[in-house]
Amino acid sequence: MATDHSKRLARWMLAPSVVALLIWMIVPLAATIYYSLFRYNIQRPDTFEFWGFKNYSYFVTDPAFWISLMNTSLIVFGVIIISIVGGTLLGILMNKEFYGRGIARLMVIGPFFIMPSVAALIWKHMFMNSENGLFAIMSKLVGAEPILFLNDYPLASIIVIVAWQWLAFATLILLTALQSLDQEQMEAAEMDGASALSRFRYLTVPHLMRPITIIILIETIFLLAIFAEIFVTTSGGPGNASTNLPWIIYKVGRQSFDAGGAAAGGIIAVVFANIFAIILMKVLGKNLDG
């Protein structure tokens, strides 16, 4: 595969898919950029006119925008921290021999197979409901006032709901990584006088750095776009307390019918996601090479 001939052939063979992918990506991006530069309300097509960067300045000066950026970041960081710390602990637990491990493993991985909207509804009605939810019943049992999770701690509640789903994913990845940890190394460390904690710190954690990096990268992609959980629980409220970037774009586009504004928001979200990705790769990229 190294001769000039085979390289040239490879380029020709690759060309169609590269072109197709380029079109696939460029056309929607170009259309979004195009509409973001126009005043375009779907209900009033007669007002269609060129607006330059007005859509952008309106979007950025909306006080909800900065809150949404903050909330988006909090969801990403919160869920990643919970899923990695929890996933490591659960992974270590699931890696131990115990009776009924097969079923326990299945149940731990279960939440990942539940659709986001369903998962959020389960939490909303079965756990967080202030009358009949499990948490409310538990509070009443100890004589405490039930907590109104979705009203008083909307963002934290959403982070918990999302983390519940992604915890399963992190556990799955980390468990398989733990299974590939060489037991002779562990025994060697034991003979070298390393305590269980030292073995975790000097052997397990370095071994898990690569899967953890992969988990962070994959989760970030999905967590930046969390929508269904907010849609079925808080609708971004109360106020803007649980509004993230996708939600604010949805609000502009579908509730105010402002297609131009939503397009501008979409482009800002693309830029934001890229900044996020560049920072992540700078910080974590070295964990990915051998």
Added chain:
Amino acid sequence: MGNIVLKQVVKRFGEAEVIPPLDLEINDGEFVVFVGPSGCGKSTLLRLIAGLEDVTEGTIEIDGKEVTYAPPAQRGLAMVFQSYALYPHMSVRKNIAFPLKMAGVAQEEIDKKVEHAASILNLANYIDKRPGNLSGGQRQRVAIGRAIVREPSAFLFDEPLSNLDASLRVNMRQEITDLHRELDTTMVYVTHDQVEAMTMADKIVVLHAGVIEQVGSPLELYREPRNRFVAGFIGSPKMNFIEGPAAEKHKAHSIGVRPEHFEVVKKGGDFKGVVLSAEHLGSDTFLRVKMDDGQEILARGSGDVVVNYGDTVALKVEGKIYKFDDQGLAI
């Protein structure tokens, strides 16, 4: 010091008894090799001494102190694993320093000891590399270095050479023997290769199905095997066992003759047969001979014996004939 005593040690995995009651004494400064076919319990025995497996019954003493239930780190032993078990995320220097760091030794002291170990084992050139970038032999040295710095009362080796190629194995064998002479510390070495056992050991422990078949110096085992198993296991190529009338002539159930104790003769001789194959190595000639009654014999002749497939040869025994009863015990 490095005196290890096992008293009535038993190991069971569930129902399966891997090691029936076993007594063994390893003296200070000895190079002891556990040898036996795979699955004979030699690695398990080593792991029991190391403390990586729990003893089911019996006691283990190291330097007169009972350590049967002591955790591995407190036994003062160092182990070299078959896979070397180096820590992949640490440089060679940090790998070697790890046991000292865990013991809370001061950094200057650690540096000094690591430098010393590195110079003994010629590790200086790649001390800052990671194990992944080293060759098999280099990794092996790092693993030994990590064991040395702890200044253990005894070293445990678990088939340390089995992942190396043949020529490197011979070199490392020599290096470990030299190291033993230099450090004068007890070494317990597990292998399935009887050549390693013969060349390295002060004392060989032959294990079979968890039972110690015989303990002795290499030549003792070679000259005075206690039973057919030891006779067949020690020595290369394997001893020939002959049954039937030829054995009855010696009042034994079977007799054993080592290939090197045959001489190829023109006439007479003790055995006669047809050559099935002749390997001319220059220095020696190995002949596979099929006798009239169907039994096969491997004989080593001198390099100038010229025979070919299908020739009829006579073999004369020029050495000891080992005699065994129907239980396989030496008579």
